[in-house]
Structures are given as C-alpha cells and as structure tokens.
Amino acid sequence: MCLLKFINEESANIAEIYSIFTHRGGSGKTSLVTNLASILAHKYKKKILIIDADPKGNISMAFDKIPENFEDTIYDVMVRGIDPKEVIVSLHQNIDLIPSNGDMDFLEFDIFPRLKVYSRPYHLLKDNMRSIKNKYDYVFIDTPSSSILTIANCLIYSDKVIIPFVPDIFDVAGFSQVTKTIKEIQNTHNPKLKISGILAMKVEKATNIHKEILKEAQIFFSQSNIQLYETRIPKTILFAKSVSYNKSPAILTSKAKNKLVNSYDNLANEFLLKDKITRKKFDYKTDILELYKKKEENKQKNKVENTHKRMTFLIRKELKKRLDIISKNKHGFKTFILNQAIEEILDKTERNDD
Numbered sequence: 001m002c003l004l005k006f007i008n009e010e011s012a013n014i015a016e017i018y019s020i021f022t023h024r025g026g027s028g029k030t031s032l033v034t035n036l037a038s039i040l041a042h043k044y045k046k047k048i049l050i051i052d053a054d055p056k057g058n059i060s061m062a063f064d065k066i067p068e069n070f071e072d073t074i075y076d077v078m079v080r081g082i083d084p085k086e087v088i089v090s091l092h093q094n095i096d097l098i099p100s101n102g103d104m105d106f107l108e109f110d111i112f113p114r115l116k117v118y119s120r121p122y123h124l125l126k127d128n129m130r131s132i133k134n135k136y137d138y139v140f141i142d143t144p145s146s147s148i149l150t151i152a153n154c155l156i157y158s159d160k161v162i163i164p165f166v167p168d169i170f171d172v173a174g175f176s177q178v179t180k181t182i183k184e185i186q187n188t189h190n191p192k193l194k195i196s197g198i199l200a201m202k203v204e205k206a207t208n209i210h211k212e213i214l215k216e217a218q219i220f221f222s223q224s225n226i227q228l229y230e231t232r233i234p235k236t237i238l239f240a241k242s243v244s245y246n247k248s249p250a251i252l253t254s255k256a257k258n259k260l261v262n263s264y265d266n267l268a269n270e271f272l273l274k275d276k277i278t279r280k281k282f283d284y285k286t287d288i289l290e291l292y293k294k295k296e297e298n299k300q301k302n303k304v305e306n307t308h309k310r311m312t313f314l315i316r317k318e319l320k321k322r323l324d325i326i327s328k329n330k331h332g333f334k335t336f337i338l339n340q341a342i343e344e345i346l347d348k349t350e351r352n353d354d
C-alpha cells in the first residue's frame with residue numbers, strides 16, 4: 001500500500017522533457033525557451049528546469065547573468081559527471097537553470113579522442129542527469145544550432161521536440177535536415193522521441209510571403225504527420241527590447257496585455273493541452289469534457305464582449321450625432337448642460353472600450 005502510494009506520488013511528478021531544436025541559428029529557440037518557461041512558471045505555477053546546451057549561454061544572458069562567470073556548467077555534468085543539483089542556479093521563482101558557456105565548445109574535442117573512457121558518448125546527458133526529473137513539471141533544453149554530439153545528447157534525453165520555424169525560404173530549405181536528424185535519433189537511440197509540433201516564429205501577419213509559406217507548410221507538415229502549432233508568435237521588437245533594457249524575458253516584464261503576451265498566453269494553453277493529450281496519464285473522458293466546456297464558456301464570453309463592443313459603438317455614434325446638432329444650435333444654459341453630459345458619457349464609453 002505504502003509502495004503504491006510512493007509510486008503514484010513519484011510518477012505524478014515526473015517532468016516531460018522538451019528539446020527546442022532546429023539547425024538554423026536566429027530562429028527564436030532561446031526566446032521561445034525563456035518566454036514559454038516564464039509564462040508556465042509565472043501564470044501556471046509550473047516548476048521548470050531549463051538546460052542550456054548552447055555554448056553561447058544566451059539563456060543566462062536573458063536573465064541578466066554572465067555565462068562565463070559560472071564555474072560549473074552542463075559541460076561538467078556531461079564530462080565530469082558532477083551531480084546536476086550542484087550546478088543548478090535559480091533564475092526566477094519556479095525557474096531553475098543548468099547553465100552553459102564556452103566550455104561546451106570543447107565537448108567534441110574532449111570526448112571523441114577518449115571513447116574508451118566515454119563509451120556512451122551520445123548518452124552523456126541522459127546518464128548523468130539522474131533523478132532530477134521528479135523535481136520539475138517540465139524540462140526545456142535550449143539546443144545549439146550546430147555540434148551534432150550536443151544535439152544528439154539533447155534529443156536522446158528528450159521525450160519531445162518543438163521545432164521553431166520562421167516562415168521564410170531558408171527555414172523551408174533547412175527543414176528536411178531537421179526531420180532527418182530527428183528520424184536518425186528515433187531509429188538509432190530514442191524510438192520514443194515525439195515531435196510535439198512546429199511553431200511558427202517571427203510571423204509578420206501583413207506579409208504575403210509569410211501567409212503563403214505558412215499555408216503551404218501546413219499542408220506539407222500534415223502530410224508528414226507533423227502538427228503545426230495553431231499559435232503563431234508574431235515578429236515584434238519587444239523580445240529584444242525586454243532583454244536589452246529590462247534584463248529579463250519579455251513575458252516577465254510586459255505589464256500590459258499586448259500581442260506578444262497574448263501570443264504566449266495562447267501558446268501556453270495550446271502547449272499544456274497538447275502535453276496533456278500526449279501524456280500516458282491523460283484521462284480522455286473527463287479531460288475532453290472539461291476542455292469542451294471551457295471552449296463553450298469562451299465562446300459565450302466572446303459573444304457577450306462583442307455585443308458590448310457593438311452597443312458601445314452605436315451609443316457613441318448616436319451621441320456624437322446629437323452633439324453635432326446641439327453645437328450648431330447656438331448657446332443657452334440647457335444646451336451647455338446637455339453638451340457636458342454627452343461629453344461625459346462619450347468619455348466614459350471611450351474608457352470602457354480601452
């Protein structure tokens with residue numbers, strides 16, 4: 001009985017491990033990791049571990065830390081077998097990091113000539129992470145764009161992959177290489193590895209080429225049985241601004257709702273839903289009913305909001321018309337009072353609208 005309880009408690013808390021991976025640099029991998037981790041930790045109170053596997057150490061920089069100041073990093077976990085608990089640093093409430101820095105540039109040089117010592121070179125991460133998984137809800141790995149040894153280690157340790165995709169011609173061309181790498185890992189070392197989905201990044205809604213590429217991509221991906229996330233992350237300067245000026249990912253610094261916060265809110269919802277569906281412990285009957293209920297509630301809420309907006313618009317239009325008539329109607333105290341009242345209502349409806 002006791003053992004059963006223990007097993008249940010342990011398995012309830014085993015993190016799902018996601019690699020954010022594509023071969024192309026600058027496609028938003030690091031921004032995706034930092035912002036998705038931030039919204040899941042901040043809004044949904046999930047416990048997150050980020051593993052930075054990129055020698056550039058950009059995750060630390062996004063949280064205002066200098067990568068070269070870390071004495072021990074992911075390199076020491078993989079090469080020296082240091083306990084990951086000794087390397088972990090806290091970035092924010094509910095977000096921990098295993099940092100990376102330039103040491104990772106030497107991984108291949110240090111491992112490949114010593115295969116007698118490192119007999120499982122592609123399992124260095126998996127073998128050395130030990131029991132970290134049951135301390136977190138999610139582990140996100142920020143992968144480097146090159147270094148096949150590091151990429152293989154990340155994908156072998158992962159349950160799922162999210163592939164950031166900028167809808168331009170370079171990403172389309174490079175995409176087959178990405179799926180080839182994933183298939184290779186699935187065939188040789190990690191048959192359970194799943195593609196969670198492709199996520200369109202830096203999308204310019206008004207640009208025709210983006211629209212066309214995304215439409216084509218959707219068809220292509222679905223033929224290959226790969227899902228494209230419905231959420232699209234828009235191109236906005238807020239990402240870079242936030243890291244440069246506020247020393248923190250945009251999600252943690254944006255106070256107001258804007259298109260960036262909205263897109264990550266949608267992404268977090270979609271991510272959690274997808275994650276739940278693809279986890280073994282998903283209770284289809286109750287969870288699907290719950291989701292359906294939520295969708296209906298949202299629909300109803302949108303309907304009410306739209307009606308309210310429409311009514312406000314009509315009232316304002318009507319009031320403006322009357323105001324015009326009154327102002328043409330020369331002076332008089334009554335006109336003045338009426339005028340003021342209408343101005344006040346207009347002012348109020350405008351504020352309600354914002």
Ligand SMILES: Nc1ncnc2c1ncn2[C@@H]1O[C@H](COP(=O)(O)OP(=O)(O)O)[C@@H](O)[C@H]1O
Binds near residue numbers: 030239
């Ligand atoms: N949605 C976005 N809109 C505009 N710029 C973005 C967006 N996402 C990321 N960027 C910027 O693009 C650059 C590369 O992003 P980054 O996350 O570092 O990519 P990667 O990790 O794949 O190299 C950074 O300067 C970042 O601020």
Ligand SMILES: [Mg+2]
Binds near residue numbers: 030031054058142
């Ligand atoms: Mg990066």
